[in-house]
Amino acid sequence: MYKIIPLDKGLENVQGFYCGSTNVGLRKNSEDGDVAFIRSEVPCDVSATFTQNKFQAAPIKHFQKYPKNFQTDFVLINAKNANAMTGDKGVEDIDALMSKLSAKIDVLNPVMSSTGVIGYRLPLDKIASAFDAFDFNGKDSNKAARAIMTTDSFKKELAFKVELENGESFNIAAICKGAGMINPAMATMLCFITTDADVPKSDMDTLLTESTEQSFNRISVDGDTSTNDTVMLLANKTSGKYHKEAFKEALEKIMFELAMMILKDGEGANKLVTFEVKGARTIEEARTASVALSNSLLVKTALFGEDPNWGRIASTIGASGIACDDEKLVIHYDDLLIYDCNNRELDKVREDKAYEIMKKESFKVTCDIGLGDGTYTSYGCDLSYEYVKINAEYRT
CATH class of the missing domain: 3.60.70.12 (L-amino peptidase D-ALA esterase/amidase)
Known part of the structure; x- marks a missing residue:
């Protein structure tokens, strides 16, 4: 070896x-x-x-x-x-x-x-x-x-x-x-x-x-x-x-x-988040959804605000154009179940746990599409006030 x-x-x-x-x-x-x-x-x-x-x-x-x-x-x-x-x-x-x-x-x-x-x-x-x-x-x-x-x-x-x-x-x-x-x-x-x-x-x-x-x-x-x-x-x-x-x-x-x-070191970033999409029909569709999540401004601002708003995650997946079904979708933050068809609303216990996860410097968002074997992982960060300041003053 x-x-x-x-x-x-x-x-x-x-x-x-x-x-x-x-x-x-x-x-x-x-x-x-x-x-x-x-x-x-x-x-x-x-x-x-x-x-x-x-x-x-x-x-x-x-x-x-x-x-x-x-x-x-x-x-x-x-x-x-x-x-x-x-x-x-x-x-x-x-x-x-x-x-x-x-x-x-x-x-x-x-x-x-x-x-x-x-x-x-x-x-x-x-x-x-x-x-x-x-x-x-x-x-x-x-x-x-x-x-x-x-x-x-x-x-x-x-x-x-x-x-x-x-x-x-x-x-x-x-x-x-x-x-x-x-x-x-x-x-x-x-x-x-x-x-x-x-x-x-x-x-x-x-x-x-x-x-x-x-x-x-x-x-x-x-x-x-x-x-x-x-x-x-x-x-x-x-x-x-x-x-x-x-x-x-x-x-x-x-x-x-x-x-x-x-x-x-993302400009003004505070959090590093892994976005794993699995269960898509193809690897290409998994990549499309994963990249959409890592790029989404609404997702990034939710990360910065430490808001466990799974609706932004689901909406971004749906808008990415891949095949998906809200009856089959399952979302986890780390090991915590955030959404499935039987748990559409966060109860207080799960919401409190979700807040604790989102306060961490690094965590994982896993989205199981439930339609196939396609898997892809990308990595993103939050978007803060400091990002706007740095780029607004880039030439000065």
Whole structure:
């Protein structure tokens, strides 16, 4: 068997990777950086999944210009400016930056990722000034993780050592950002995963897609999807070690735990709620209803108000368009029966118990449709006054 062992800190645990950040003035009056980098001492295979928003940002278009199965050894990341909806000039600006970077350090097919306000071209001179400040041989995952934050209230980084039965091992680590515009169609987020495992490129592509579906594609803060969403997996293979099942489990674990961090950090959020829909006619119908629940503004505000109003749950399922029947529907909050056809009204005992559940930081809503075997689980949070304040003042 194998062991997946949590490690302190983040990207610095992975052999052959370097990272850091600096502040060039994009993020004003802050000790945190606003331009970060991840560098590998050897070329990496790279797999990525991107936003489903039709208006993909310039960094994604720049990435897609490279030939299939290209390798890279450098990722440049900036905050405060999304470089989205900037047309061909946005891509040309990235090429210009990478040309300036190449004058400072040898790089292979460098890629870029951006987060921030949509509709403005990158301040090239400011970002290029980072190249004089970077310690390209440094290892400071903390600074890199903090530099990519936008409305995040805390940094998000994780690392694991995967120890195989024969004593051999490899490492996997990640940093990510995300707190708002989170929707189960990729989240409004950036995630950069590094590993020294000798993982084949074909496994990277398959496992990243599968793990994204089980993690970032199942969370919702506000039902919006940004132009820049990116999950990137970089493998430099320097450990020379690999075990497919162990790597798969470690990748799924790191991505799921990061997804839960994003949800817990949802702008102004206080609660993390699991929405399991089972008994639907098909998995697709279960997914439709589950995602509708995690996206519903009425459900989210009921969660914030700690109001056990099962009517909002039932109404959302009915409005989702799936096959359903109020005679067969059963709703639980954790293990507490909230609704079935014989218990349509909450008596005082059950209502008091429901209030206690809804006061918790995390709980589960289970909806049994009673028509089949389809099951799907997504994850959501409440919607508070603070969410409105943060987004009303986003550019200020």
